[in-house]
Amino acid sequence: MLFVTTSPHVYGQESIPQYNLKVKLLVGTKTLEVSQTIQFQNNTKTPLQTLYFNDWSHAYSSSKSPLAQRFAEEYDRRFYLGSKTKRGRTTDLKVIIKNKKKNWYRLDHQIDIVKIDLDEILEPEEQITISLTYNIELPDASYTGYGKISDDDYFLKNCFIQLAPHISGNWITNSNLDLEEISSLPSNFSIEWNIPSQLLINSNLTQWKQNLENDRKIITQSISKAKEIQFHISKKEYASYDINGLAISTDLREVSEKMLDPTLSLIQIEAFVREHLGVFPHSKILLSQRDYQKRSYFGLSAIPSVFHPFSDRFEFEIKALNVYLNHYLTEAFLVDPRESYWLTGGLHTLLVMEYVDQYYPDQKLLGAIPKQPLLRPFIKNYSLSNASFNYGFLYFNEYVLRNNIQQSSFTSKSELIKFNERVAISSHVAHGFRYAYEYYGKEKINNAIRSQIGKVQSKEQLIKSLENQVDIPWLFQDYLGKRNSIDLKFKSVRRNSDSLSVQIIQNHKNPIPYTLAQIKGNRIIQSLQITNPKKKDDIKLKRYDADYIVINPNLKIPEFNNQNNYRKLKGTTLKPFKYTFIKDIEDPKKSQVFFNPKIDFNAYDGVTLGTKLSNKSFQRKPFSYDINPNYSTRLNELVGSFVTSYRLYDEDSSFYLYQLGFSGSSFHYDENLRYKIFVPSFTVVKRPDDFRSNKREVFSLSLTSVNREFGTTPILTPNYTIGNIGYTYSNKEAIRLLKVAANLEISDNFGKFNVDAEFRHLFHDGRTLSLRFFGGKFLWDNTQDTTYFDYSLNRTTDYLFRYGYLGRSDDDGIYSQQFILSEGGFKSRFESPKANDYILATNLGFSLWKWVEVYADFGITKNKNTRARSFYDSGIRINLVPDYLEFYFPIQNSENYVLNDANYLSNMRFVLTVDINNLKRLFTRRWF
16 A cells, blocks of 8 residues: 655645556556555535546446447447457455545446545545555557557556546546546646566656666656646657757657658647647647547548658648647646537637648648649549648538538537547537637637636536627527538529629528628629628629629538529529539539449349439538439440439438438340339438437338330239338447338239348357348238239349349349348248248348358248248358358258259359448448
């Protein structure tokens, strides 16, 4: 035990906690042996009977911890599947208060929060000394970046037990969720390290003393009034620079690889932050590469480095500024870091944007890529190539608006979806402040923000304080306080010979100010600020020789639709067409059409060559279309498809998406036989109030009209129309999946009711159990002498033409072996697989090793006027990419032992999905 009698330092008018630690690093067991005292004074206004502590190292101890659950929500399975030896935990914790051993508890569902009940009430201004001993088994750094990197490399931040903050009468018990935050108030730290002699410590603490004892090194460090303590223990020493009295240590790549001398850049960064926020509150700061990688700027990391789009100095300054601001804002604002993330995150992005405007005003989003000789001819006319670097922040924000996944800026950081937490919310706040600068004064707003530094306050107190100093109702009540998007737009523009009569409407309760301008070419020739706007403004302007009248031509605020901010003033009001290869960002002056080469294949059309014509820019539009004219190289005929949809979002309801669609296609379904289908549809999607939840409910209506050609042999039902009423519930996570679908099919010839349920679970050893059930029943059936609409055990006829069969009419050959999970879901073929009464089927799968699984199917089919029959089959599934690339090797079924078949390979089945839109979901699902 370590007992220290040093008096706590004073922070303002109150004493703050004093932490004294002795820490020994044991490399062989990746363990820290800790002996610690905490001197704490009750600075609250109420007596305390209970104390709460953050023990964030213990968050790595269980796959059921809040941290592990966070990983699973974001489709990160590494921790769940990782070896228990790679996890971390706190062990052998002993607590002594007033020479008496105390019991302690971990909170239910928060195993990284420790609770201690005091024997005596701690009155306001009374002090207490708490002695702790414990061991920290460090986690593998591959999970969050913190812990053991190798035997001689450790990256640690806030890993020791610390008091939880007490703010406005409440304990803030935040579990470790890997959100790059520290949930504490300023404290004094004195640490004596005992580490192997070959290692050294890079830290934001000041080193006072170092001694050698045999093969060990004893290092004493301290820091005052700090929230954050950080250590990189390794053989490599960071480069250090004395910048205006501040010691900056860094291993950012551009410095460690000696790509530049960072001195001038660091001087510039320190001066910039000091001008906007004040002097950094400590004498030393650590700018580490690993810190940057934890929250790298999306705009730098999104472009492959092989293009070398940015100069080394620009990249270094953005990285260094990014990390510098993270540390500064953490120390400066004494708030709950989750509840008030809107301010710290927003200020971070705001200052990065201001820095770029000040020192790199001509920097482009794509950097030097548009200037590269080989690429310039192809992309010089793209709007994206001319977009400024700061446009990226606007794009990220508008991306979520266009998908109705935006959340209120005041939402707790832990409740934000990953993309909002990492990118969109901070950008949203930054744009709000920059927009307010224009109309209310930059200095006034910045002074109000700076006045919050150093104040211990709740989110409510923080917001109220800012509102009292800066009275901007639309900013705090609507723009930040709600999730409703902004949409400024022209209701009408009347062009007179010498004047313009303009009506502008907006949808916010508290209208926002805006600028109205007339533009000729790219030059503003007349501008007017509307500082006292109403929901509907009627404005009369003198008419100039302008091409467009524009709302907010320069200063942008994130809007749901920017296209309606521009109106033509010459000729027809229709915007001219602009044809662009592949895709681009929006050009509000043009009607954009994107064209893409398209290659596809099926057995009857052969290779189809064509193009996709679409209006889909990088920003989603309410109305979209895809027109796909294709040429069949086998038949020398035109084939193709089209899809149109109109999406209507409800930002105030759990029924958040209404979509009207109309699609059609015409290909060949057999040799020289064409089909045509047209499908109008209506879909409603519901989600829970918790946006991080993966639960979804889909309600759908559709009407499929099919017209099929027939050859010399007539078919009984060449043309038919089928209505479908559907409902789907799904909850997809990294560990388990549950999906239940029910649909009712109605036509003149038959009626069906179907239920399809799927469950998948991942075990800790990497094995997967999958279970599917399908049940279908004919409600009526007027079809005669055809099995075309019957249920099937192993291969549906797909009379609705929903599945991507390569050879939908082939009964033998390689195309007939394509497997698409539907109806019975059997992999073996049977002599009589059809059913015109009902079908019940269960499909089971269990993984043996990595992507090798066994499967078994059980089913019952019933035809009219016959007895029900039962079936089964089993075999091996090679599951390379679930639902995208799979192979099935049958072993035995209810009719024969398949391995005895001389032509065994003809029994094999395969799954192949090459649709790019489906494949994209593999890479985007963890962000949304």
